[in-house]
Amino acid sequence: MIHNDVLRRLRYALSINDTAAISIFKLANYDMEFGYLHAIMKKEDEEGYLPCRDKLISLFLDGLIIKNRGAREGEAPKILKAKERLSNNEVMRKIRIAMSYKDDDMIHLLKLADFRISKSEFSAFFRKPDHRNYKPAGDQVLRNLLQGMVKKYRSEGSQKSAELKSTAKPKPKAKQKPASQNNEQKPSIKGDNKSVWGKLS
Numbered sequence: 001m002i003h004n005d006v007l008r009r010l011r012y013a014l015s016i017n018d019t020a021a022i023s024i025f026k027l028a029n030y031d032m033e034f035g036y037l038h039a040i041m042k043k044e045d046e047e048g049y050l051p052c053r054d055k056l057i058s059l060f061l062d063g064l065i066i067k068n069r070g071a072r073e074g075e076a077p078k079i080l081k082a083k084e085r086l087s088n089n090e091v092m093r094k095i096r097i098a099m100s101y102k103d104d105d106m107i108h109l110l111k112l113a114d115f116r117i118s119k120s121e122f123s124a125f126f127r128k129p130d131h132r133n134y135k136p137a138g139d140q141v142l143r144n145l146l147q148g149m150v151k152k153y154r155s156e157g158s159q160k161s162a163e164l165k166s167t168a169k170p171k172p173k174a175k176q177k178p179a180s181q182n183n184e185q186k187p188s189i190k191g192d193n194k195s196v197w198g199k200l201s
Contacts, residue, residue, distance in 0.1 A: 001088055001139040003052035004040055006146065007060060010095070011041075013149035021060070028063035028077040030056075054086040055079060061094035068098050088137035089125050092145060096126075109148030115141070 011021060018034060025032035039050040062077035080086065096106060107122055124135035 001091075001142050002044075003054065003057040003086075004043070004049075006057055006091060006142070007052055008041055009143075009146040009150065013146060013153050015153070024060060024063035024067055026063070027066040027071075028059040030059045030063075054084060057091065058086050058094070061091065061098060064098040065094060069100070088139065088142045092137055092142060093126060095145070106145060109152060110141070110144050111148070112151045113144040113147040115144035115148075117141070 010016075016024070018037060021037060022032050022034070036050070039048050040052040040056065042049040058080050059077060066077075092106075095101070099105075101109075103119055103122055107117060107119060110117055110122075121135070124133050125137045125141070127134040
């Protein structure tokens with residue numbers, strides 16, 4: 001699976017804006033620039049697109065692990081070399097650690113994306129490559145896992161927002177000022193950008 005897609009879907013699922021993404025890279029000792037981040041967030045057919053290298057997606061996932069689980073003493077994130085590749089299995093393993101998922105949690109996420117798999121089939125993805133029961137994870141599995149995360153976390157956010165609106169007390173109506181005091185027009189203020197990616201500083 002193209003790492004740009006993994007990064008984009010994971011950020012969307014967890015509502016990670018630009019500033020938070022930069023800080024996650026920083027936790028893995030990588031200074032990401034906003035311009036470069038935007039380039040690897042683009043799709044292949046978009047102008048300014050740059051491929052997200054294996055090294056970058058690995059560092060982002062390691063940073064997410066540190067953010068959620070804390071750094072291991074005396075253990076720094078591994079930086080992949082130029083020709084080293086990060087398999088779908090490794091991406092799923094890092095997501096699993098970062099989110100403290102168990103097999104049942106991830107199987108449930110796949111089910112949310114209408115992808116069915118048995119526990120024994122799924123556990124094969126996390127075997128060591130030299131194990132006889134090891135199975136490489138295809139793009140379909142990883143894509144549906146990320147889609148399940150989107151359905152879980154984004155729908156939960158929408159539900160909480162709706163609940164807050166329904167329980168919010170109506171604001172008392174402001175008393176109208178006399179016409180003489182209401183002539184001055186206040187400058188209009190544009191609302192904040194609601195984009196999941198956030199705004200640039």
